[in-house]
Amino acid sequence: MTSSTALLTDRYELTMLGAALRDGTAARPSVFELFSRRLSGGRRFGVVAGTGRLLSLLRDFRFGDDELRFLHDGGVVDAQTLKYLENYRFTGSVHGYREGELYFPGSPILTVEGTFADAVVLETLALSVLNHDSAVATAASRMSMAAGERPLAEMGSRRAAEMSAVAAARAAFIAGFGSTSNLEAGRQWGIPTMGTAAHSWTLLHDTEEDAFRAQIESLGTDTTLLVDTYDIRTGVETAIRVAGTGLGGVRLDSGDLPTVAAAVRTQLDALGATGTKITVTSDLDEYAIAALAASPVDFYGVGTSVVTGSGYPTAGMVYKLVARQDPSGSWVGVAKASTDKASKGGRKAAFRTLRDGVAVAETVVVSDGFEAISTGAEHPDSRSLQVMLVDGGEIDDAHEGVQGTASAREHHLRVREEMPVRALALSKSDPAIPTVFVDAE
């Protein structure tokens, strides 16, 4: 195995490249745009996530001997194309939404500029990363808004492919979760990790009491005991008998949670364990979290629903050629005409228009060419949404790694505050703000 990411690519990108090298169009200056035509599931906003991961993967997007041999042996491309790929390194530019930013239909999330050859080969990698991570972040942000001040832990690794699980933990963290069960996500992205024991821990022991005693011996009284392996009432009683009233918490992983949480709170208080927290972890999604708002719950653990985007596991973003030069060197805005998948040609600049600090529109200024597009600075009530991510092949490392992840989270939590109140509602609806396209000049 190599660490190259270059084959995480659909074959047609390389066959197009081969044909373009042959007819000379490979060198045409081109602009590709990554955007979403709509918000999946009647969501009121989307959350951009994956940008930092994408930039790191782009560093490894090189065709080494192994990759070239596979392409040669499989007859995927011809000798001229192999030669081009051997030296390939993305030397174009990418600007786009900051990771953690909100997006709406038509928001120009990423704009990739270079020759056609430079940019066409990044389609699959860019979409894979952003579609997955943004789907998770969008669901996670809704959950974190529904949870209010109560902390959320992501614990869905087992319900996602092993590497997506790490990416999902990161996306959930950016969108407001406070911790993850996934150790690799802790190592790679600096996310706090959590977790104490499963049902197997209790079942391994001859009695529940033995299990609780051993856990406290190892992890201290401040630990969280899982009390629903046998009978919850007995479990809680045993937990407090063994740990004392200073027990950190109990975890409930089954049953009708509002009913069970209320009963357990009453029982804990009656036993004098008024400071013992209640964690719930059974099949939660944003709706279940909202329904628990009035219940005595202190901590939510969310699994399946967050890593699978709560019903919408992919964000539906696309990567389209929106402008390219003609043989005379003039820019031409281009777009597919088919009625059900139409897109908007031209280069775009995006602003969030605010009124009294509240977002009222996603303003997208469209230009056919490379004319200077007015910037946010000229609009006192607008916030410019795009930043430079890759400049002439140079990747801005501020967006990568642990630091990039932390700053994406801060950015998300900050810009989410700009949204009108209707953005908080969980029901299906139109986007919280409209996207307004404006012609440049």
Add this chain to the structure above:
Amino acid sequence: MTSSTALLTDRYELTMLGAALRDGTAARPSVFELFSRRLSGGRRFGVVAGTGRLLSLLRDFRFGDDELRFLHDGGVVDAQTLKYLENYRFTGSVHGYREGELYFPGSPILTVEGTFADAVVLETLALSVLNHDSAVATAASRMSMAAGERPLAEMGSRRAAEMSAVAAARAAFIAGFGSTSNLEAGRQWGIPTMGTAAHSWTLLHDTEEDAFRAQIESLGTDTTLLVDTYDIRTGVETAIRVAGTGLGGVRLDSGDLPTVAAAVRTQLDALGATGTKITVTSDLDEYAIAALAASPVDFYGVGTSVVTGSGYPTAGMVYKLVARQDPSGSWVGVAKASTDKASKGGRKAAFRTLRDGVAVAETVVVSDGFEAISTGAEHPDSRSLQVMLVDGGEIDDAHEGVQGTASAREHHLRVREEMPVRALALSKSDPAIPTVFVDAE
């Protein structure tokens, strides 16, 4: 970055391990079982996939310096546990369903045996791989049955995280797809790759005709031209004018496919291109494929729906302790008691019971202990479903790599034939055959 897979693990597995090393229960012989309580989405069968990938990942499940440092610095486990992990290598045994096999509620898909310490740490990795890959394979198998003799290509990489995309291509192939657009899946798993051109190819050129001409120049007349960038009727006419009536195929990626496919077939035939194939690729799932059965379509390309499990992106499998020894060395079957998540304790042997070659039941023989469980050989009308995958730490490499993938596909296509006709129906229902639990002895 290291290639270790050991941190693709939920933190609680290591905290349980630490506590068990401390109280001595870590050494208790234990049996964990990976199974599904139900079939997601009212599906009539599930398809086991991921086994070959899991075995390869298990080879790299070792705690190296980097992993140990992270666990130490983060205070995840104590010194005794670090010492244990430093030498950890799975030395237990795993037997289970062959990859590509069908499964039903309660099927003992994997059985992991060893000490508690051996087996508890594999929970997340095993579930991540099998839940994802089986969800994709289950959806893919339904699509491939709906497509009948018409070939299917998987092209959903852009709608899945970059590494899951590779795993999804493999799972779809095992379940009957014939090819993938994903080059890495071609390299790693030997899956045929496909793909020619996107809309950007046409938009890059000054005219559609220029684009078609250049593609044919590069890829030959046998290529497939994408004809829906502007007007489909004009696109088809241009395609045949440029390529001649020997054009390999045209691809349709938008519109109402039954209507459009019929019109394009009529047009192609009228132009004399009676051998030109029609590929359709727009938002297909098993229902859309079934609805196109009477349409003149030759080839399906499926994206989003297959890589996201067509509405059910995770299989919902769990990994539970089902038996362990007590201090006297006697085996005890164990199970969680909670009513909504109850599971069945004991060690299990599984058989598909057939009548006249048609499956009638999933028979699961349950034993509390390690008594010999009667094998399939003793049941002339049954097929034994479990094979040894890891024997005392030795991994059977027949299930791994390109060869393991190909043989899983063969196995799937063979055992699918045993199913009763009702298994073919796409509507939500009970499983196609019941699971019957029988006590051993």
